[in-house]
Amino acid sequence: MSRAMGSTEATMLTLQEAADVVGCHYQTLYRRVRNGDIPALVAGGSYRIRREDLDAWLEERDQRAGAVPDRGQRDWPGQADRLFSHLITGDTDAARQQIDRLLGGGASVAEFCDSLFGPILYRIGDLWRKGDLTIADEHRASRTVEALLERVLTARPKPGPKLGSVVVAAPRGDRHSLPGLMVTVGLRADGFVVHHLGADLPSAEIVDMARRESADLVALSCSTEEREGIAEAIAAVRDAGFPVLVGGSGIGGAEAIELGAVRYGGSVAEAQQSARAIVRERAAAR
Numbered sequence: 001m002s003r004a005m006g007s008t009e010a011t012m013l014t015l016q017e018a019a020d021v022v023g024c025h026y027q028t029l030y031r032r033v034r035n036g037d038i039p040a041l042v043a044g045g046s047y048r049i050r051r052e053d054l055d056a057w058l059e060e061r062d063q064r065a066g067a068v069p070d071r072g073q074r075d076w077p078g079q080a081d082r083l084f085s086h087l088i089t090g091d092t093d094a095a096r097q098q099i100d101r102l103l104g105g106g107a108s109v110a111e112f113c114d115s116l117f118g119p120i121l122y123r124i125g126d127l128w129r130k131g132d133l134t135i136a137d138e139h140r141a142s143r144t145v146e147a148l149l150e151r152v153l154t155a156r157p158k159p160g161p162k163l164g165s166v167v168v169a170a171p172r173g174d175r176h177s178l179p180g181l182m183v184t185v186g187l188r189a190d191g192f193v194v195h196h197l198g199a200d201l202p203s204a205e206i207v208d209m210a211r212r213e214s215a216d217l218v219a220l221s222c223s224t225e226e227r228e229g230i231a232e233a234i235a236a237v238r239d240a241g242f243p244v245l246v247g248g249s250g251i252g253g254a255e256a257i258e259l260g261a262v263r264y265g266g267s268v269a270e271a272q273q274s275a276r277a278i279v280r281e282r283a284a285a286r
């Protein structure tokens with residue numbers, strides 16, 4: 001595995017830049033340097049870390065923690081099998097350690113959602129439907145996924161100017177908040193300010209929040225076959241002048257567009273692409 005990038009080999013990083021690469025807090029990285037774990041130089045009164053020293057330390061750390069292959073070569077089905085069993089046995093420590101190793105290996109927020117948490121929740125849903133898992137099993141696993149998502153988000157901050165403001169919700173009658181949370185985490189990691197309203201939200205509340213926060217778009221998640229809530233929410237948000245991005249396992253692209261959405265996305269990666277495109281299109285139209 002190779003994390004070192006040829007063009008950045010001679011790059012000197014500040015502690016904050018190095019913390020961003022590692023995906024940890026500044027203070028954590030500072031402690032590593034003070035302990036002598038990561039080699040650093042002092043320049044102009046502050047620490048500087050050579051990118052190649054940081055890469056070497058990361059590689060060594062990953063090997064100690066259990067090999068995590070590079071992006072693109074990662075065995076997501078194998079990772080999903082492992083995390084599934086931690087979630088089903090309630091082993092939250094093992095789940096957290098697995099996530100931390102993947103974070104150290106550079107996995108993106110979209111990969112976590114689309115290749116790991118999403119497929120596991122689908123599997124849990126199927127087993128639950130067949131009666132092989134209880135509601136309590138599902139609730140425990142869902143709650144752990146929520147906590148792991150927070151962990152992933154904290155480790156992937158996106159400093160700098162914000163791309164825009166988004167309101168995310170599941171409409172009235174839809175109690176699935178997790179898909180919206182995944183989209184929220186994905187968009188925040190991409191640099192959006194996101195106002196996540198959770199599930200079962202009346203349309204008027206969604207519109208009101210979009211107005212108060214001068215949203216650039218509203219992202220609605222739909223996980224059920226029930227159509228009243230989503231149809232009403234799309235119409236209300238669109239009539240109030242906000243572009244609507246729709247996604248989720250309960251609805252397809254053609255139907256979402258027919259109901260008035262400007263775009264549809266089937267994954268967190270597509271949510272990120274679509275949100276960026278909507279913001280660009282709005283800026284160009286002004």
Ligand code: B12
Binds near residue numbers: 221250
């Ligand atoms: C957890 C869960 C619950 C939890 C929700 C907890 C929570 N905090 O969210 C609770 C217990 C509340 C629940 C309740 C019910 N549930 Co439920 N639930 C699930 C389960 C297991 C996981 C949902 C989830 O988080 N999936 C993972 C996400 C990440 O996948 P996703 O939604 O496809 O999202 C991905 C993409 O679609 C995309 N995306 C999602 N949203 C958006 C939005 C935008 C804008 C974009 C661009 C992209 C995008 O990104 C995501 C990441 O890749 C699913 C199983 C499944 N197949 O999903 C059933 C499931 C959704 N539930 C189902 C059912 C039937 C119910 C109940 C009716 C059961 C009952 N008899 O009471 C109730 C009530 C539903 C209601 N009125 O809302 C069915 C829905 C069938 C259908 N099409 O109608 C499913 C599919 C289970 C099944 N196999 O039958 N559920």
